[in-house]
Amino acid sequence: MTKTTPPSILVIVLNYRTAALSLVAAQHAVAAMEGLRGAVRIVDNASGDGSAEIIEAGIAGAGWERVSLIKSPRNGGFGAGNNLAMRMGLPDGSAPDYIYLLNSDAKPRADAIRLLMEALEAAPEAGIAGSRTVGADGVLHRTAFRFPSILGEFEGSVRTGLFTRLLRDWVVPLPVPEDTARVDWVAGASLMLRGRMLDRIGLFDETFFLYFEETDLCLRAAREGWHALYVPQSEAEHLGSVSTGMQSWARTPGYWYDSRLHYYVQNHGRMYAVAATLSRAVGETIWRLRCGLENKSRRDPPGFLRDLLMHGARCALRCRSRRKIRLADGGPGRNDSLAAGDPT
Structure with missing residues (x-):
């Protein structure tokens, strides 16, 4: 045997x-x-x-x-x-x-x-x-998850029970x-x-x-x-x-934003990445309004929403300028995607 x-x-x-x-x-x-x-x-x-x-x-x-x-x-x-x-x-x-x-x-x-x-x-x-x-x-610790998504970004940032119930199939942390x-x-x-x-x-x-x-x-x-x-x-x-x-982050480091953006662009495309960022920004804005009205602690690192939006805007401008260069050179334009390391 x-x-x-x-x-x-x-x-x-x-x-x-x-x-x-x-x-x-x-x-x-x-x-x-x-x-x-x-x-x-x-x-x-x-x-x-x-x-x-x-x-x-x-x-x-x-x-x-x-x-x-x-x-x-x-x-x-x-x-x-x-x-x-x-x-x-x-x-x-x-x-x-x-x-x-x-x-x-x-x-x-x-x-x-x-x-x-x-x-x-x-x-x-x-x-x-x-x-x-x-x-x-x-x-x-919660270590089992769903994949991140546009609706998951909104639910995770808005932090409101009503939206969590409505979007329960997109909540990223699993029970x-x-x-x-x-x-x-x-x-x-x-x-x-x-x-x-x-x-x-x-x-x-x-x-x-x-x-x-x-x-x-x-x-x-x-x-x-x-x-x-x-x-x-x-x-x-x-x-x-x-x-x-x-x-103990005093501010979210740039590599977190870089990794998040690369994940979405690499796996879902540039437009999906933009939509996911906007979804998170809307959720964060609603949460901040609630915190102001109800005197809650925001619990986010200082400057998080501003840094999120500015990072996304900088990368969008960088991608746009690269696309213009490629088109001017006669290179491909329709199926452009960020190359490795572009978000950094």
């Missing part, structure tokens, strides 16, 4: 100036990989703060034989850092059956990785599986499933990808520096016939936004 080789798993922990947390994440990943075939790679995304040296010493001190460090020559963002490790594959040069992505500020439970793999093994048509995540305080469920996309804090799927659809789009890259990957997968699973039995503790500082 032929003996079946167990699936292999490549665990990737992406570090950017969070060396101590990355080592804790790797420690939990090593424990969760007990009895599973594969390896753990920590990618230092050109931190420039001594992180690589700290991690290197930590790996040696812990005696982790299956953990290695990759030093990226540049900080190309979340997708680029993970792609670097995925292209390298397992230490023996072979391609893994599954890739497990773990945020540096996340800690998988002892069975979290195995349960994600088993969910994908049981569903050959699924290419992506995400864990249930909770904060250090035990509060459940947290109690059992394994098919969803549009899952967050990347504790996420497993099928290697065979990536062979077909490609790796992360490195135009995204940060945010929307896993949404884009899940959408590309769905268009090729793969779907995503939310697996609540697989659980990870996630601090959230430690590397990015999102929770």
Whole structure:
């Protein structure tokens, strides 16, 4: 009787100036990989703060034989850092059956990785599986979503129960499933990808520096016939936004607007992107009027609506000027789209 080789798993922990947390994440990943075939790679995304040296010493001190460090020559963002490790594959040069992505500020439970793999093994048509995540305080995080849309942008920004009821089929955050469920996309804090799927659809789009890259990957997968699973039995503790500082943003950084715009233009076209931005702006305006009338806190970073509109206007003007140049040169005009990196 032929003996079946167990699936292999490549665990990737992406570090950017969070060396101590990355080592804790790797420690939990090593424990969760007990009895599973594969390896753990920590990618230092050109931190420039001594992180690589700290991690290197930590790996040696812990005696982790299956953990290695990759030093990226540049900080190309979340997708680029993970792609670097995925292209390298397992230490023996072979391609893994599954890739497990773990945020540096996340800690998988002892069975979290195995349960994600088993969910994908049981569903050959699924290419992506995400864990249930909770904060250090035990509060459940929402990590299962619908794909963003024009109506979803309005509902998410207007923040009014009446519109949420009317637009319930477009609300982006889904109610947290109690059992394994098919969803549009899952967050990347504790996420497993099928290697065979990536062979077909490609790796992360490195135009995204940060945010929307896993949404884009899940959408590309769905268009090729793969779907995503939310697996609540697989659980990870996630601090959230430690590397990015999102929770304490004084102002939304430009790369968030860049990623959002690229997602819409790349997947739905320029006019859809314009409509999605206007939809969000209308919702934000209604919300601000409510806040003024009811003395509510707006809860948005300062300047968000102005920055959103100005970013969209600048990109629209840039696209228009490029189109004029192409037409003047006799180049294509009807099917123009933003090239990689245009939103930046």
